[in-house]
Amino acid sequence: AVNHPRIRGIIRCDGNTTGHEAVSAVAYSKPYLINVRSVDDEPLIIWTDEDPRLNPASQLAGFVGKSVFVDGERGILGFTEATDILEDRKFRKKQYVDWEYLWEQFSVIGYESLEYRELLDLHYQWELELEHYQQLEKQLRKEEPHIPRDQLITAMATYLTYVPRRDWDRNLRLKEVAVEDFNLYPEITYQGAHLGQEVLKVIRTLMLCTTWCTHWVHEIMVRQARARGETENDVIRDIYLKNRSMSLVRDFEKEGFHLMTSRQSSFLIFASNFEYDQDLDQVQVGPGALNFAEKEVLARDFMSYLEEVSPQLCSNVRLIMGEPPLGQGHARIISIGIGVRHEDFDLVCRYLKTFLANYRESCPAELECSIPVGDFIDLYQLDPFFASFPDVRVSQEAPGADSSGDILLALGRCSFGEFDGVIYGKDGYETLLSEVKDFQSYLQSQGENIDIRPWQFEVDPYRRHSVIAAVGMRFPKDGLKAVLGKLKSFLREQPLAS
Known part of the structure; x- marks a missing residue:
C-alpha cells in the first residue's frame, strides 16, 4: 500500500498510472513520478524471468533508495545520506489511515453480495457524501457561521468509524484534536467552543476514506460487469447516467x-x-x-x-x-x-x-430568448422532443468583435486528444463528426440552404495536450427554428449513436 511508512514514493518507468497509486500518492503527499528515464537511455528495470531487478548499467539505479536533490531541467543534482532532510513527518502522521482496518471494515459488510443496481445506488450515495464533506471543508475554512452542530458531530463520528476504537485517542492527538473536550463513549459529545476547527483537522482523512470505499465499490461493479461480458467503460457510463438522473x-x-x-x-x-x-x-x-x-x-x-x-x-x-x-x-x-x-x-x-x-409559465418566452449566452442548456428543456437525446445541448455565442452571436448546437460529448504520442477518444469524435456531416447531407437532399458549419468545443486550446470535449454545429440565430425542425425530421429517420 502506498500509505505504508516504508514507501517513500512511487516511480513508474513504463509510463502507466493506476487509480490506486494516484489517489494514495496525492493524499499522502508522496512523490509520484510517471515516466522516469535515464539520460543514457538505459532502462531502470530489467527482468530476469518474471523477477524485476534494478539495472546496474543505468545511471539512475545508483540513486534509488536515496534522498536526492532534483532540478526541473537538469535532473538529479546529488543525494544525501541524511534520513530526515526536508521531510514533514508531522504532516504524514496527520494523514495516516489504518489501511488494513479500513479494508476489513469494508469487507465485513459484504458488498460483494449486492446486486449491480444496489452497488450503483451505493456509489452515488458515497459520491454525495464526499461532495458534502468537500463543501463542509470550504465552509469551515471560511469560518462561516451557523454550520449545524449535528453535521459536525456526525462528521467526527463517521471519521471514527474508520479508526480502530483502541486507537481513537492516539489518532486524534496525532491530528492535534483537543480530545479532552470530547466524550467519545457511548456517543460523541463536545463541551468545547471550537467544534468546527476540530472537525477541520480530520475532514481530509475522512474524505480519503470515503474516496477509497467508493473506489472499492467501483471495482466490485467492474468485476460484475466483466462477468457478464461488459467492460469498465460500461460501468463508467452507468455511473454517469445514474448521476445525471x-x-x-x-x-x-x-x-x-x-x-x-x-x-x-x-x-x-x-x-x-x-x-x-x-x-x-x-x-x-x-x-x-x-x-x-x-x-x-x-x-x-x-x-x-x-x-x-x-x-x-x-x-x-x-x-x-x-x-x-x-x-x-x-x-x-x-x-x-x-x-x-x-x-x-x-x-x-x-x-x-x-x-x-x-x-408555471403562463406565457413562455420565445425559443431564441431561452437559450443562454455563453453557457449550454440541455435542448430537451426547451423542446420535449429532444428528451430522448439528453446529450444534445445548445448555447448562444456572445456577440462581439471576434464572434457573430451564432447558435452552437452540440450533438454529444467526447474526449478526443493526444498525450505522450498516444491518441485517445478518436472513435467517439469521428462518430459525432460524421453525424454532423450526415445532417448537412440531409439538408442538401431536402433542398435546404441553411448556413451550417461543423463546430467543436476544445478544452485548453492553447495547451499542447488539449482535448476536444464536444462536437456539433454552428449556424446563425435566425435559422434556429428551421434547423431544429429539420433536425427532428432527421432524428426520426436516423437516431444519433448513443
Whole structure:
C-alpha cells in the first residue's frame, strides 16, 4: 500500500498510472513520478524471468533508495545520506489511515453480495457524501457561521468509524484534536467552543476514506460487469447516467417530491402522508405545505402531456393515486405520483423537468430568448422532443468583435486528444463528426440552404495536450427554428449513436 511508512514514493518507468497509486500518492503527499528515464537511455528495470531487478548499467539505479536533490531541467543534482532532510513527518502522521482496518471494515459488510443496481445506488450515495464533506471543508475554512452542530458531530463520528476504537485517542492527538473536550463513549459529545476547527483537522482523512470505499465499490461493479461480458467503460457510463438522473431528482426534491424504489420500478411521489400523523388533506413534505388535490391535478396534467409528446413511453408510466406503491406492508402510506420502470426513469425525469418548467409559465418566452449566452442548456428543456437525446445541448455565442452571436448546437460529448504520442477518444469524435456531416447531407437532399458549419468545443486550446470535449454545429440565430425542425425530421429517420 502506498500509505505504508516504508514507501517513500512511487516511480513508474513504463509510463502507466493506476487509480490506486494516484489517489494514495496525492493524499499522502508522496512523490509520484510517471515516466522516469535515464539520460543514457538505459532502462531502470530489467527482468530476469518474471523477477524485476534494478539495472546496474543505468545511471539512475545508483540513486534509488536515496534522498536526492532534483532540478526541473537538469535532473538529479546529488543525494544525501541524511534520513530526515526536508521531510514533514508531522504532516504524514496527520494523514495516516489504518489501511488494513479500513479494508476489513469494508469487507465485513459484504458488498460483494449486492446486486449491480444496489452497488450503483451505493456509489452515488458515497459520491454525495464526499461532495458534502468537500463543501463542509470550504465552509469551515471560511469560518462561516451557523454550520449545524449535528453535521459536525456526525462528521467526527463517521471519521471514527474508520479508526480502530483502541486507537481513537492516539489518532486524534496525532491530528492535534483537543480530545479532552470530547466524550467519545457511548456517543460523541463536545463541551468545547471550537467544534468546527476540530472537525477541520480530520475532514481530509475522512474524505480519503470515503474516496477509497467508493473506489472499492467501483471495482466490485467492474468485476460484475466483466462477468457478464461488459467492460469498465460500461460501468463508467452507468455511473454517469445514474448521476445525471439523480441530479434531476435532487431538483424535484426542492419541489417537495421524493423518490421511492422497488426491485422493478421507481416511484416519484408528488405528495404523501408518509409521516403518518399528518392531515391527509394538507401534508407537509419538504419545503412548504403541499395540497393533495393540487398534486393530483399536477400528476394528471403530466400524464396528459406525456401522452401527447411520447405515447409509447406514457403506456409504461403508471399514475399512483392513493395506493401504497411499495405493497401492503406500507398500507398506511397514501401517495400521489407516478410509477416508472427503472429503464425508463431517466427519460421520464427529463420530460417531467420540461413539463414543470412550462407548467408555471403562463406565457413562455420565445425559443431564441431561452437559450443562454455563453453557457449550454440541455435542448430537451426547451423542446420535449429532444428528451430522448439528453446529450444534445445548445448555447448562444456572445456577440462581439471576434464572434457573430451564432447558435452552437452540440450533438454529444467526447474526449478526443493526444498525450505522450498516444491518441485517445478518436472513435467517439469521428462518430459525432460524421453525424454532423450526415445532417448537412440531409439538408442538401431536402433542398435546404441553411448556413451550417461543423463546430467543436476544445478544452485548453492553447495547451499542447488539449482535448476536444464536444462536437456539433454552428449556424446563425435566425435559422434556429428551421434547423431544429429539420433536425427532428432527421432524428426520426436516423437516431444519433448513443
